[in-house]
Amino acid sequence: MSYSQFSIELIKTNFGINISERFGIFSNIPEVEYSNFFAQTLHEYVPLALSIDTEKARSEFIIAPILFEIKKQSPEPISLFSGKEFNVDLEKGLTGFCDFLISRSPEQLLIEAPVFAVVEAKNDNIQSGLGQCMAEMVAAQLFNERKGNEVKRIYGAVTTGSIWKFMRLEGQVIEIDLNEYFLSNVGKILGIFRSGLESNS
Incomplete structure (x- = not known):
């Protein structure tokens, strides 16, 4: 089994996770300003990604630039991983490749303290990526516990590039923000x- 095979039901059954769905969990978080260079990059890249209209194009021309901007803006050193194998527990099925992981560590060669899992929605269907993202979040939580990392919350995002949905895991509860956040308001994302x-610094 791998991350991509998990459904929400399996997450609840296999790991005893409670799911809490609420509107607007992240809606009060203020927008972040960004550079003209980043704005221009999106202005040029987004139409290309949408015209190609493949997961790979959205990943390369929309998602990756946004995550790189987050890395650039972070006041603390963080690391960003793309397509990295993240095998945490074979027996529990917490294995496989992650679309993107953000780690609260400057170490770029090895995953050290994962905080954020980002999953590309398959066939532009946000719902299809929720189980996979939750599995990666559970794996990140377990990884940090075993490493003694003081990471209280694990965050997750499922995205088509244009639409973003966010979650957070603390203890045995995953909260899902039922709001969807749009590329047109990238400062909020x-x-x-x-x-x-x-929140984990």
């Missing part, structure tokens, strides 16, 4: 990422 990173 950056703000949610920054808030998640800062």
Whole structure:
């Protein structure tokens, strides 16, 4: 079994996770300002990604630039991983490759303290990526516990590039924000990422 095979029901059954769905969990987080260079990058990249209209194009031309902007803006050193194998517990099925992971560590060669898991929605279907993202969040929590990392909350995002949905895991509860956040308000998306990173600093 791998991360991509998990459903929400399996997450609840296999790991005893409670799911809490609420509107606006992250809606009060302030927007983050960004550079003209980043704005221009998105202005040029987004139409190309949407015209190509593949997961790979959205990943390369929308998601990756946003995550790189988060890394650039972070006041503390963080590391960013793309397509990295993250095998935490074979027996529990917490194995496989993660689309993107953000770690609260400057170490770029090895994953050290994962905080944020980002999953590309398959076929532009946000719902299809929720189980996978939750599995990666549970794996990150277990990884940090075993390493003695003081990471209280694990965050997750499922995205089509244009639409973003955020979650957070603390203890045995995953909270899902039923709001969807849109690329047209990328400052809010950056703000949610920054808030998640800062809450564990």
